[in-house]
Amino acid sequence: MTRRRRRFLSPHFVVSAGFLALTAAALPTGLAMLKEHMRKVPVELTVKLDQLDKTAFPSFRYDSSVQTVLAIDEWLGTKDWVSFGYRLESPPTPEAAGLGVTLFVAYYNDPEETVPHTPEVCYKQSGWDVRPTRRLPITIDGVGTADAHLVDVSMGSERVVVLYYLCHNRQLFRTREEVRFAMGLPGDPYMYFSKIESIVVCPPDVPVETCVDTAKRMLEEAMPHLLEAHFPDTSAEANADRGDA
Numbered sequence: 303m304t305r306r307r308r309r310f311l312s313p314h315f316v317v318s319a320g321f322l323a324l325t326a327a328a329l330p331t332g333l334a335m336l337k338e339h340m341r342k343v344p345v346e347l348t349v350k351l352d353q354l355d356k357t358a359f360p361s362f363r364y365d366s367s368v369q370t371v372l373a374i375d376e377w378l379g380t381k382d383w384v385s386f387g388y389r390l391e392s393p394p395t396p397e398a399a400g401l402g403v404t405l406f407v408a409y410y411n412d413p414e415e416t417v418p419h420t421p422e423v424c425y426k427q428s429g430w431d432v433r434p435t436r437r438l439p440i441t442i443d444g445v446g447t448a449d450a451h452l453v454d455v456s457m458g459s460e461r462v463v464v465l466y467y468l469c470h471n472r473q474l475f476r477t478r479e480e481v482r483f484a485m486g487l488p489g490d491p492y493m494y495f496s497k498i499e500s501i502v503v504c505p506p507d508v509p510v511e512t513c514v515d516t517a518k519r520m521l522e523e524a525m526p527h528l529l530e531a532h533f534p535d536t537s538a539e540a541n542a543d544r545g546d547a
Contacts, residue, residue: 342485342493344411345534351384351407354532359523362388368402369503379418382409390516397508403520404501407528411494417478417485421453421464421499430455430462437476438465440518443526448474450521452514461504465517470495471536472529492536498528 356364368387375381385406393399410418419427426432433456437449453464468475471490475481481495500517504510 342413343491344413345492345494345536346411347382347409347494347532348534349532351382351409351532354384354386354407355527356386358527358531359388359520361391361519361523362403363391365389365402368404370404371406371499371501378408379415380408380410383407388520390519394515395512397512398516400505401502401508401513401516403516404499405520405524406499406501407496407524409494409496409533413493415495417468417481417495418497420451420468420478420497421455421466422451425453425455425462425464430457438514438518440521442474442522444529445474445525449476450474450518451476454510459506461506461510462501463504463510463513463517464499464501465514465521466497466499467521467525468495468497469525469528469533472533474525490536492534494534494536496528496533498525500524 365387368389370385370387385404388403388405390398390401422432422435433454436452438452439447440450441447448467450465450467455462468478468481470481470484471493473484475484485493485495498521500520502513502517504513
């Protein structure tokens with residue numbers, strides 16, 4: 303028997319090879335069990351979005367004549383969404399007096415969801431010219447200062463500004479990548495995320511910053527109400543008596 307053959311038939315080699323074979327065979331099952339163990343539990347809205355109090359924002363009045371987002375559930379990937387139009391109660395400048403602002407909110411709680419397209423992607427795919435996006439810090443009651451994402455688009459003479467947040471488990475984010483990373487972290491067993499947009503169509507004779515300020519004010523007032531009245535608390539303390547905690 304050659305020296306190489308004796309080495310292959312040695313007890314150490316046979317045990318090691320057997321261990322590796324067993325590990326390879328068990329790996330798919332182990333990974334599947336780990337994936338199932340790490341799978342997040344979907345959480346429903348505390349109060350459905352279609353029951354949102356339209357009078358909850360002190361600087362705005364609900365106005366059904368304001369153009370809102372037209373969409374279908376299949377396109378959005380959720381049935382939990384609303385789009386309401388508002389106007390400022392007391393415009394700070396004459397230019398702001400005629401501005402309408404749309405509040406668009408969509409809610410998702412499918413653990414397999416990878417976060418839907420964001421405005422800068424959707425507008426570009428629809429043929430709009432998208433200017434470089436930028437972050438805009440906003441102070442939100444109960445949260446502190448959090449960067450929102452500002453999108454400025456145009457098509458011909460029409461110009462629109464969109465200011466939005468992505469909210470995952472009561473935390474505010476600016477990009478899809480940030481939310482995807484947060485959703486993948488272990489620890490919190492529950493999950494949901496929401497896209498909250500404040501949209502203003504800018505007339506040619508109105509400074510863009512006036513439109514941005516109006517969109518900003520809507521998020522300043524809408525986010526605390528959504529967090530308090532509609533978005534669930536996924537903390538362990540809040541869910542201590544849940545059967546699936």
